[in-house]
Amino acid sequence: MQASINITPLVDVVLVLLIIFMVMAPQMRKGPDVNLPNTAKPSDQGDERGRILVSIDEERVMWINDQPVASEHFGEALREAVGAEPNPRVVIRGDARLKFGEVRRVMEAIDQAGFRGVGLIAKRAGAKGE
Amino acid sequence: MQLSRGGSESSLQSEINITPLVDVVLVLLIIFMVVVPLLMQGYDIDIPRSSADPVAAQAAESPLILSIEPTACHILGPLAGEGIPADCRVSLADEKFPAAELPAHVAEILGGQPPEKRVLFLAAADGLNYEGVLRILDLAKSGVENLKVEFITTN
Numbered sequence: 001m002q003a004s005i006n007i008t009p010l011v012d013v014v015l016v017l018l019i020i021f022m023v024m025a026p027q028m029r030k031g032p033d034v035n036l037p038n039t040a041k042p043s044d045q046g047d048e049r050g051r052i053l054v055s056i057d058e059e060r061v062m063w064i065n066d067q068p069v070a071s072e073h074f075g076e077a078l079r080e081a082v083g084a085e086p087n088p089r090v091v092i093r094g095d096a097r098l099k100f101g102e103v104r105r106v107m108e109a110i111d112q113a114g115f116r117g118v119g120l121i122a123k124r125a126g127a128k129g130e
Numbered sequence: 131m132q133l134s135r136g137g138s139e140s141s142l143q144s145e146i147n148i149t150p151l152v153d154v155v156l157v158l159l160i161i162f163m164v165v166v167p168l169l170m171q172g173y174d175i176d177i178p179r180s181s182a183d184p185v186a187a188q189a190a191e192s193p194l195i196l197s198i199e200p201t202a203c204h205i206l207g208p209l210a211g212e213g214i215p216a217d218c219r220v221s222l223a224d225e226k227f228p229a230a231e232l233p234a235h236v237a238e239i240l241g242g243q244p245p246e247k248r249v250l251f252l253a254a255a256d257g258l259n260y261e262g263v264l265r266i267l268d269l270a271k272s273g274v275e276n277l278k279v280e281f282i283t284t285n
Contacts, residue, residue: 007152011151014156015155021162037261037265039173039265039267039268040268041268041271042268043271045170045174047169047170048170096208096259096261097208098260099258100256100263101256104283107281111177119172120172120267121172122171122172122264
């Protein structure tokens with residue numbers, strides 16, 4: 001007659017969950033794999049939730065969140081992705097190998113779809129810093 | 131495992147107390163669950179309403195324009211390593227200098243301004259490498275705090 005609760009199964013389950021999350025974490029990002037530009041001091045852009053992610057991959061394919069989008073439907077697809085969200089924030093994840101003009105055209109497309117201001121996502125250059 | 135039970139007052143516990151372990155692991159789990167939608171970093175950019183209105187308020191006074199031309203700054207292809215080429219020259223308010231001096235120049239011009247007037251207009255040529263432009267933008271932003279950047283087109 002043991003009075004204490006046997007918590008060993010609980011620990012098992014929790015450990016397994018922990019491992020699952022650790023393994024899944026890198027794969028749970030939205031959008032395609034993009035080789036983000038390295039810069040010295042990018043500022044904080046918050047997390048991915050509540051953001052509309054516009055990605056431009058190396059082949060110049062545009063993505064809105066997880067969907068590739070043809071450029072002629074970009075505006076409506078973007079408005080659809082935003083839906084009824086009151087304060088949408090659009091960020092661009094552009095591949096480092098793109099030309100600036102290609103990113104600029106996407107910024108203008110976002111602007112034309114009625115969104116003011118975007119965030120350009122970069123990643124902090126490794127170890128070496130000022 | 132010797133279990134001494136049955137009302138004896140000297141009941142030595144032989145089991146390890148794993149409650150703190152469970153606490154720690156649960157907290158770790160919660161941290162991972164929260165961090166999974168990984169944080170992003172980048173730059174806030176404004177796009178002025180193209181062509182129609184010549185960039186509102188601040189522009190009426192004296193806009194500070196940073197322009198990057200492919201002739202003065204060769205960042206056409208993908209960049210190797212970090213930083214930008216040493217021979218890259220940019221022009222800020224019609225003054226040309228190497229990009230490495232950009233933070234100092236921006237600080238000099240905009241440092242004394244109130245934050246709402248710290249606006250930099252960036253005119254970068256379309257042919258430039260995107261990463262290179264972001265690195266120059268990063269240099270400009272490191273000059274002063276709260277620098278607002280707007281992209282404009284030169285033509």
